[in-house]
Amino acid sequence: IEGNDWVLMKTARAPSNIAVIKYWGKRDENLILPINSSISVTLDYLFATTTVAVSPSFTSDRLWLNGKEVSMESKRYKNCLQQIRSRATDVVDEKTGLVVKKESWKDLYVHVASKNNFPTAAGLASSAAGFACLVYALAHLMGAKESYEGEFSTIARLGSGSACRSLYGGFVKWNMGKEDDGSDSIATQIVKKDHWKDLVIIIAVVSSRQKETSSTAGMQTSVKTSPLLQHRAQSVVPKRMVEMEEAIMKRDFATFAKLTCADSNQFHATCLDTSPPIFYMNDTSRRLIGLVEKWNASEGTPQAAYTFDAGPNAVLFAPDDKVARSLLQRILYLFPPASDADISRYVVGDQSIM
Ligand code: 2P0
Structure with missing residues (x-):
């Protein structure tokens, strides 16, 4: 050369x-x-x-x-x-x-x-x-x-x-x-x-539109204006870090799920506490939260967990394939696919679970 x-x-x-x-x-x-x-x-x-x-x-x-x-x-x-x-x-x-x-x-x-x-x-x-x-x-x-x-x-x-x-x-x-x-x-x-082979992650793409407030800009405004953010950083997260690490090490799904949902909700509460407020979730996101919360409450112990980043898409966790199937059926009941063809898109890992 x-x-x-x-x-x-x-x-x-x-x-x-x-x-x-x-x-x-x-x-x-x-x-x-x-x-x-x-x-x-x-x-x-x-x-x-x-x-x-x-x-x-x-x-x-x-x-x-x-x-x-x-x-x-x-x-x-x-x-x-x-x-x-x-x-x-x-x-x-x-x-x-x-x-x-x-x-x-x-x-x-x-x-x-x-x-x-x-x-x-x-x-x-x-x-x-x-x-x-x-x-x-x-x-x-x-x-x-x-x-x-x-x-x-x-x-x-x-x-x-x-x-x-x-x-x-x-x-x-x-x-x-x-x-x-x-x-x-x-x-x-x-x-x-x-370490946690049974854990199933389902991603529900609610919208593939670009978000209106970038994370970088959003967090700058939150740091300047949200009293909840300061409280969260100083008094909430340090304890949750320890508890979450422990839950992961023990494969304790109930604790993992409770902390995951609580932390997602506090993050979105912080966005709402920002001036002007930031909204990343939409009605579909909130219906998914409702689905999981109601299911968990009716069983008395967490079946599934949800978390949302700076956007409306849901990341859902289930402790195993069986619960994941049940979760997916509930999602499909709430949001029926337009045609049979759409069902082939619901997959967990490499395997179609429908
Ligand atoms: C996270 N997010 O921990 C949080 C939760 C969004 C909500 O990290 O400014 O794209 O590039 O450091 O990393 C998104 O923020 O922001 C983010 P920059 P980044 O995943």
Whole structure:
């Protein structure tokens, strides 16, 4: 390979995640440091796929999201790229024998193409999957290595807070950290997904429309105006973090469900407590809450749990396949599909459950 006539490419895939203890509010906007810790479950079936390429013939850093070019000028992209570039090492491409020396990375531009297999910006954490994938793909391309466990999660965090949790599978904790430089505001895996094999996650896409208030803007306004947010961060979340981790470790579905629903509801209450108020859920979201609450109350113990991010789509949890089927039947009763053909779309993991 001579001169400028080469391209080196890597492709990675990273999943989305859903918080069961929610992150909402920053103490540092630039480093994306949160005002409270959070816990998430990784959603393997919703993912971003990102290809990063480098070539001496590229004249600027460029990015395509779902086929459309978008600017890479934002601080968030620049910060992630700069952090990975500064950790680049000598890279030898096994297939071609091409060698890219450590010192050349700073002069090479990247092209990035990323796509999601789920609705972008509809409250299904597309930025989380996207930035986790970008950081992971760039690190592979440039031969960057972590100097401590969780270091890459601090870089993904610079792209989008929730992205730090998407670098791990299973159940993940993002510790808010104490340091001003963000070095201890990292994500770590609580436990692998195999730990709780029976747990079923159902995603009810209520709307794939883009949300009106971005999470970034929404949480800024909440930090400035919501007294409930301060109370939540200081007095509610620390206790829930301990209880949720324990519930996950014990596979205690009743406690997991109670905490998950309560935390989703407090997050949305905080949005309502913001001035001007923010509404992420719609009537369909509220009917789904009603369905789960009524069912749980009639059984006397939680059968299912719900959580909603910054959008109207529901993420529902059931303790096993049998309960998941029952939950799905109840959802279909409340929202009958327009035709038989629609039923084939209801799947849990790889298996159609209808
Ligand atoms: C979460 N959300 O913990 C919470 C719950 C939405 C509701 O993290 O400004 O896209 O990029 O750090 O990460 C969405 O916020 O915001 C989010 P930035 P992000 O998943």
